[in-house]
Amino acid sequence: MPHPNKPRKKPEDLRSLRWLGPDDFRSFGHRSRMKQMGYDEKDWSGKPIIGILNTWSDLNTCQTHFPQRVQEVKRGIWQAGGFPVEIPVTALSEIFMKPSAMFYRNLLAMEVEEVLRCHPIDGAVLMGGCDKTTPALIMGATSANIPAIYFPGGPMLKGNWNGTTLGSGTDVWKYWAERCAGNISECAWRQIENGIARSPGHCMTMGTASTMTSIAEAIGMTLPGAASIPAAHSTHGRMASETGRRIVEMVWEDLCPTDILTADAFDNGITVDMAIGGSTNAIIHLVAMAGRAGVKLALDRFDELSHRTPVIANIRPSGEYLMEDFYDAGGLRALMNQIRNLLHVDAITANGKTIGQNIEGAEVYNPKVILSPEQPLSRAGATFVLRGNLAPNGCVIKPTAAEKRLLKHKGPAVVFHGYPDLKKRIDDENLNVTADSVLVLQSGGPLGAPGMPEWGMLPIPRKLLKQGVRDMVRISDARMSGTSYGTCILHVSPETALGGPIALIRDGDMIELDVEKRSLQLHVSDEELARRRKDWKPPEDRFARGYGQLFSDEVTQAELGCDFKFLHAGRPTAEPEIY
Numbered sequence: 001m002p003h004p005n006k007p008r009k010k011p012e013d014l015r016s017l018r019w020l021g022p023d024d025f026r027s028f029g030h031r032s033r034m035k036q037m038g039y040d041e042k043d044w045s046g047k048p049i050i051g052i053l054n055t056w057s058d059l060n061t062c063q064t065h066f067p068q069r070v071q072e073v074k075r076g077i078w079q080a081g082g083f084p085v086e087i088p089v090t091a092l093s094e095i096f097m098k099p100s101a102m103f104y105r106n107l108l109a110m111e112v113e114e115v116l117r118c119h120p121i122d123g124a125v126l127m128g129g130c131d132k133t134t135p136a137l138i139m140g141a142t143s144a145n146i147p148a149i150y151f152p153g154g155p156m157l158k159g160n161w162n163g164t165t166l167g168s169g170t171d172v173w174k175y176w177a178e179r180c181a182g183n184i185s186e187c188a189w190r191q192i193e194n195g196i197a198r199s200p201g202h203c204m205t206m207g208t209a210s211t212m213t214s215i216a217e218a219i220g221m222t223l224p225g226a227a228s229i230p231a232a233h234s235t236h237g238r239m240a241s242e243t244g245r246r247i248v249e250m251v252w253e254d255l256c257p258t259d260i261l262t263a264d265a266f267d268n269g270i271t272v273d274m275a276i277g278g279s280t281n282a283i284i285h286l287v288a289m290a291g292r293a294g295v296k297l298a299l300d301r302f303d304e305l306s307h308r309t310p311v312i313a314n315i316r317p318s319g320e321y322l323m324e325d326f327y328d329a330g331g332l333r334a335l336m337n338q339i340r341n342l343l344h345v346d347a348i349t350a351n352g353k354t355i356g357q358n359i360e361g362a363e364v365y366n367p368k369v370i371l372s373p374e375q376p377l378s379r380a381g382a383t384f385v386l387r388g389n390l391a392p393n394g395c396v397i398k399p400t401a402a403e404k405r406l407l408k409h410k411g412p413a414v415v416f417h418g419y420p421d422l423k424k425r426i427d428d429e430n431l432n433v434t435a436d437s438v439l440v441l442q443s444g445g446p447l448g449a450p451g452m453p454e455w456g457m458l459p460i461p462r463k464l465l466k467q468g469v470r471d472m473v474r475i476s477d478a479r480m481s482g483t484s485y486g487t488c489i490l491h492v493s494p495e496t497a498l499g500g501p502i503a504l505i506r507d508g509d510m511i512e513l514d515v516e517k518r519s520l521q522l523h524v525s526d527e528e529l530a531r532r533r534k535d536w537k538p539p540e541d542r543f544a545r546g547y548g549q550l551f552s553d554e555v556t557q558a559e560l561g562c563d564f565k566f567l568h569a570g571r572p573t574a575e576p577e578i579y
Helices: 025-036 066-079 101-118 133-144 170-180 186-195 208-218 234-253 263-275 281-292 299-308 323-328 331-338 355-359 419-425 526-535 546-554
Strands: 049-054 083-088 123-128 148-152 159-161 164-166 384-388 391-397 408-416 438-441 473-476 510-514 519-522
Touching: 049 066, 049 101, 049 234, 066 083, 066 123, 066 234, 101 133, 101 546, 123 133, 123 234, 133 148, 133 208, 133 281, 148 208, 148 234, 159 186, 170 186, 208 263, 208 281, 208 331, 263 281, 263 299, 263 331, 281 299, 299 384, 323 331, 331 355, 408 419, 438 510, 473 510
Parallel strands: 049 083, 049 123, 123 148, 384 519, 408 438, 438 473
Antiparallel strands: 159 164, 384 391, 408 510, 510 519
16 A cells, blocks of 8 residues: 555666666666676666665574574565665674663664665665664664664563473562572572573563564554564564565555654554553653654653553563463454554554554454453553652653552662662671662663663662562662563653762652652752752763763763764755765
């Protein structure tokens, strides 16, 4: 279905023709070098050249199956009359990259934009899955704004330990707490290590990876059903080929990211995020993605949609099941059909049809996994936005993953001045902490850490674990893994490194949390805070050169998406001259 406002392209309209078509000296070089690689002019002439942007590497654990999937994408492109070219781009390994893969999300987004702009490419398949690859690929493709479709890498299969089902991330935190409490042996811990990640794919809990691929489908950037398929399933390979076939048609239709990524599309993304019990990280990524499309998303919009959206995906860490169960229960299409009345069903998607058309007739096969809106896991969405004198620009919490007794709480602060300080003192037997204390981590934000790592699920002090404590109120300007759980207040803004109120907290200060009222208050007088602010000194510049300095100069705060200021939507960048 062509875009209603655009004529269908003809071969002479292809962008790649600017490189390969003219009878001039420069195009002679382009064509001769194509032939150097063994291609005949019949391979590309009059055909859309499709860039396959592949985030595979030997250290990207989530994408180990991509060497096979890229061949399946190519197969689909050839079948549809396109010419595929694979272009490796930065692999954001969530597990191995330090200080955080988040530090490099914008680098990948920049690379994607420039790779698409500078090459003779008519359309793109974006291959990702690991947490930051999804937003980075979509951000870059949106800025380049040529036809593009996202292919999700899919979740891994369920883990297992002695007959117990394991979910990546969530059960790591759970069983590590038990080991620290002395309830699990080293041998058992090693068995869990061997059984928790048993196939290709990203985390099979509703962590950031599954959240963001689901959102990619909800905003219309994938084929329907693509986000839910486990990485190891044969269906996943077939979806790869279908994605390859579809991108060729998208080029002829001239269906570009900005045609798809409207305000209504992002409302759909937020609504689905709330209904699936999605990761708190989704807020930052959605704001950044919207910013590339020229759509302004305020934190208050997330809270507005949260109020009306029930959590109906019974998936860890908020619920009981895993992504493999979700797929078998009907997947994202079935869930979206359950909340059809909350979606903008006329929003256009990558297959040229509307969201409403794509989810029509999708059934729930297991009502224990995908619940009804009448009997949800929670009657309000998974993420709430809090405000107060401790977070003037906002912060977030995932109440569905917290102990209900702590959603209204007042206690004294125990402050850690950065992660090294936390690591050094958290298990000190002399630490002045009780189950009622509020743990506060400073210097975990975009600038302070740097890169806003997933430090927000502060560990419970070992002496409290031994007493049976498994959750406490924890506050930071950092992020938290979407697989994590607990009463964790995250993304506090302004951050410590900018002298936000979180930088002024002292041990013993009383902090009050009231999730129902969306409130986070530091019970210290304005006069005392003003005195402390006078004594506060900004941290020394961490970087004197390179990407780190660029990051420090340009990154925005959490409520603005942590994108670089100069990459926000503006006047389109001109096409390169071909000389």
